Amino acid sequence: MSLTQTLLQLAPSPELLLLIVGAIALLESLALVGLLLPGVILITAAASLAGHQDMAVTSLLLAAFGGAVLGDGLSFTLGYTQRERVTRLWPLSRHPEWLARGARFFQRYGSLSVFFGRFVGPVRPVIPLIAGMLHMSPRAFLWANLASAALWAPAYVLPGYLLGQTWQQLLTIPAGLEALLVTLAAIVVALAVAFSWLRHQVSRSGRAYRMLARGARRHPLLRRTWLKRSGHGEFPLASWLLLIFSLGGLSGLTIAVIRQRGPFPIDLQVNAFFDVLVVPMLPEAGQLLARVGDIIGILALVLPWGIWLLARRHLAALAHVAAGLGGIAVLNILGKALIGRPRPDTPDYLAGSLAYPSAHASSAVVLYGLAAAFVAQELPPQRRFWAYWLAIALTLPMAMSRLIIGVHWLTDLIGGGLLGLVVCALVRLAWQHRPHAPLSPCPWPWLTVASLVLLSARVALLPAI
Structure with a gap:
């Protein structure tokens, strides 16, 4: 059995794969969620499977485009309608510096920040949210959203798709492996x-660290050890x-x-x-x-x-x-x-x-x-x-x-x-x-x-x- 046949057995159906690519693109662009999701890895893997199945690349690009547009649109709407509540939502409540970094980016590039921000990893999921919070013109945001997504989709999808198309041709795989x-x-x-x-x-800003720190402080022996080891900073x-x-x-x-x-x-x-x-x-x-x-x-x-x-x-x-x-x-x-x-x-x-x-x-x-x-x-x-x-x-x-x-x-x-x-x-x-x-x-x-x-x-x- 060839590698292509094996992957075809493991992979989801073409319809489900299109849905997965669209969902990854949406979540990658969605405020709060996109900050935590390894979207590049996931969309490359999904596009590679699509390449193995020889799916129509146009459908794949449209799925990624639609998901990216929808993700940015939802983020913009969230910022536009929930401006006062956004800063209290997790994880932004724990990491206000993420919003601050995105705000500096927006102030520097103005309306173009929505277009440029799509391709800048650390601020990508935050810029549409900030644009909404600052009441950017919805029409200007829509054009920037559509234009950036039209470039983002092929840039992120095609490398994985081409990898899936050419993997079997580049490698001679022994049977059974x-x-x-x-x-x-x-x-x-x-x-x-x-x-x-x-x-x-388990870093100082992480949830597991804070939970263990609270638990250690409840027990005298653990408290002394924890405070001694973290006396100059972080345990x-x-x-x-x-x-x-x-x-x-x-x-x-x-x-x-x-x-x-x-x-x-x-x-x-x-x-x-x-x-x-x-x-x-x-x-x-x-x-x-x-x-x-x-x-x-x-x-x-x-x-x-x-x-x-x-x-x-x-x-x-x-x-x-x-x-x-x-x-x-x-x-x-x-x-x-x-x-x-x-x-x-x-x-x-x-x-x-x-x-x-x-x-x-x-x-x-x-x-x-x-x-x-x-x-x-x-x-x-x-x-x-x-x-x-x-x-x-x-x-x-x-x-x-x-x-x-x-x-x-x-x-x-x-x-x-x-x-x-x-x-x-x-x-x-x-x-x-x-x-x-x-x-x-x-x-x-x-x-x-x-x-x-x-x-x-x-x-x-x-x-x-």
Whole structure:
């Protein structure tokens, strides 16, 4: 059975799929709801399924267009008729800065803000609401709504639709692995969305954090611990939960790997998939990432930032990052030696090296995870999720490259990722133990360029190790 046939079995009917696309477009544009919905991911996935079903693209674009127009129209009507009550509605009652940011955008661009705001993620669901609250002319709003939706619909729908149309032509999928591939992709997306949502919930502005804080204050022992740990700001609830869950997952997986004494069935299936996968330039990309993610590549990336931290006397931050990277290197060596799991394939430059856990995966998690955490603490709470999404986007290709070049099993990557999360949590708990001076301002464009120049030199001049 082909991948297309598998997806056709899993996908809803064409009529229901059109309704889903319209509903996602509506909710993505709807005030309050659109602030919390990962609309881009959902509409891309739905459009991809439509492409697999070879649905008429015109119908799909009309569904997205109609949903977007209706969503903005409802938001405008809500602001126009409920101007005094809007600020008391959740989540705006908890996050008045969202309205303030949208109001500044509206004041800057005037009537054109409705058109431009459709394409600016942080203010997209708020601008129509503000336009209504400020009693913008309904006729002017309607024209801006229609024009922006006419451009927004193809911009958001067509990439996913084209992906669905061309996926089968670009990939040679071995029989029997289509359902596994779809399931793994869905799990990755679901975990990424869940991580982003949970991270917000356990931050100081999140509902879960506030509920736990109220519960802790009712018990004397918990109250003393909570107040002591949050005396300089925020109780590190996210870091503690990350440590507990990642350590539990790592322990369970490691025990299973030791008892298995070989690859799991899913390891063999995924390895077989990548063995016969035919995508132009994919093996070369895997070898490139092998150089980027080894110890020399990591040193090339962090060296400019380390020099800047040293020059600015941010010695605590430098020590914590160094401890994280050094600690993960030691744990990788110990884990490989103690567990002794062979690789599926061992090229000459990896002779004598073992598989579990994946050092590339764990090091990438520590490097980009700590970078995201330190960047996020300098950002306003409503923008912090971007740092973590960027870290996820950088880490996943590094982990996948180990499967592409065939030097790791899938469970090696999962174990490496969990080990990296454990180290990230420990470093963050140590950092949050006492207050520190802010790390900003930081000349991050220049430091990024310096890192990329050093990394390019490493890739061009030195072999993988």
